[in-house]
Amino acid sequence: MARRALTTTAAVFATTAALLLTACGGGGDDTSSDDIKGAGGGSKSPSASASDPAAADRPDVSVPKDLTLVFDFDKPSDTKHAAALADAENYVKAMYHGIAAQDPNDPGYQFYSGGQAKQYVRSQIQTWVKGGWTPIGTDQYYDAETTTLTGGKRVLVTFCENQGKAYSKEIKTGKTLRAEENLDSYLKHRLLMVPSSSSPQVWRVQVIEVTGKAKECRA
Template structure:
């Protein structure tokens, strides 16, 4: 299931400024952000969706699976940010399955540009008349504290070679061969929710297609 690559050049200012560049747009790295502390995660176990309290429904059909092969970071703030980055991804797919561009799930886990991105992906599926099936795999996660300590940058890879579009009217599955287009790199800027600080929201997302570093 090919997803639209999103070029971004978004500057967020406070105690730190983060520039998310589009593919081919530069070599900015979280390592270059003054005061950043990094924690890496290697593939191991899948995480489960949040279901407690007022959290939205993130259920998905049995014929579609999201696999997150992430280790849980030892830093509690990083762990929470990574968990809700996963929930944002689930929420976007929940909206696609529900065929609802205003689905409350992605609003719960995102604001600003990231919410608009999720909405655009759902709208594209509604317009195209398709839903999803198969398995979408995420791996090689990394979490970085930005200067000031109030933001966390989450990055990870995606292999969508076994995730397919499915026509809603006919049930036809649109399969394709695995190639470089199957690999994507995600960068998500996470901030605590002003209403519920225990919830981390995505403010900015960058999705870069043909990510060779994710193909290894």
């Protein structure tokens, strides 16, 4: 497995998002009884960072030195959109942190996600653990867009990914598994971001859709 290529379907996103957007009640809390809060600071990023007031309570989402995550995002002028985009980025970092740690129950991704989005990352980590792989190389994210949904309580974040220079390495042998860049290298992400009622400055991913062979992401 030279790339992280697990995808979700548009039907899954549309169905789950529709339920969320039409649900009664307010608050926008995406937490569940098994959400885990970590401690420590997050990794640095070239895009919008998490809100300072919550920094001390945020989990470690750093990644190994042989893995570089590039987020070429323009910071939205809207404060809410900027926070949602920053935590969408933290969600991606947390996934890689869990994969590198080989821990399907890593607290990082659980802090930044709920519902289907949490299950998605858990399945990703489990796949890498089962295969005996760890991520290396450079993974690029770009062309981010943010849209307000449901009366301003939720934000839809979309962005592209190029995995052309992202590889996996066999943990036991140290062998790097490579693949030439092609259309399979390009993915489109859609994330439904929901603010936490207990920590309003924190945004969590409730639903994620990842589609492969995204021609619109190929320059």
